[in-house]
Amino acid sequence: MSAWPTRLVFALFGLVLAAPLAVVAGVSVNEKKSLTFPPEGFSLGWFGQIFTDGEWFHALLASLGVAALSSILAVLIALPIAWFLWRWHAPFARIVQVLGLAPFILPPVITALGFLAFWSELGLYGQPWTVVVSHGIFFVTLPLVTLTLGFDAIDPTLVEAATTMGADDRAVLRTIVFPLIRPYIVSGLAFAFVLSLNEYIVAYMVVGFTLETLPIKIFNALRYGYTPTMAAVTVLFVAVAALVFGLIARFGDLPRLLGAWSHRDE
Structure with a gap:
């Protein structure tokens, strides 16, 4: 396939992916309190409502708190698993990796029902900290994959040289x-x-x-009607994701982190 048909296919594919976001972004700046597109007028007041309205702002803080704590927990769980897989190359070690991938491989509804049954059995249903633990376990796959790639990228000769010079395991780490x-x-x-x-x-x-959290708040708000604030929250989510991944792409090797192999790996 020549260059221009390939570019055309990717351009059409990009337009299809971007079209829903463009509609949501248009609704988020609608001056009137309605989900209409094209927007009738222009206003950024719906974005301001996320921070000035007490309910939306508390939902934002709850989402940020849960996301921060659960991501730290996921890394704390994934780090020793990835180290174990790198340190011990025995066949049984892969069982540990499968256990780490299992929560994300299962359908989210099945995993959520499992967490519901577990916390209810312990009498802890509804405790705020349980969602942090649940998210940490559910998303442990992501840091497990990136950390496994990181350990695999370590040149074994560096570790051997450090060991030869008298460094113990703690110093090497x-x-x-x-x-x-x-x-x-x-x-x-x-x-x-x-x-x-x-x-x-x-x-x-x-x-x-x-x-x-903000996703739950959006669901609750739908019971009372549609407002452009929901669209503003969606745009905010996309902006945060773009910022985070943009920083990773700027200061890290994003293709490598997503699983692409460099020439030196061949």
Whole structure:
């Protein structure tokens, strides 16, 4: 296939993906309180309402708090698993990796129902911290993948040289391993943070309406009608995701973090 048909296909594909976002962005600046497109007038007041309206602002803080804590928890779970897979190349070690991937492989509804049954059995349903634990387990796959790539990218000769010079395992981890995998840790945090920020099903099943994150707040608001604030929140989500992934692409090797192999890996 020549160059221009390929570019045309990708351009059409990009337009199809961008069209819903363009509509939502247009609705978010609608001057009137209605979900109409093209927008009738122009106003950024709906974005301001996210920060000035108490209910929307508390939902925003709840989403940011849950996303931050759950992404840290996901990395704390994934880091020893990835290290174990790198340190021990025994066949049984892959069982650990499968267990780490399992929550994300299952359909979200099935995983959410599992969390619901688990927390209800313990009598902890509705506790705000349970959604942090649930999201941390649910999104552990993302930092696990990035950290596994990071450990695989470590040159074994560096570790061998450090060991030959008398460095113990703790010194090797501190001086060689952690500096090399630090970008992968940050990327795992970023991926888990963005997805946790947008996740609805697990949060709803675990805490119901006792803790309103932004996705749950949008669902609750739909019962009373449609407002452009919902579209403004959606645009805000997309902007945060674009910012996070843009920073990763700027300061890290995004293709490598997404699983692409460099020439030196061949």
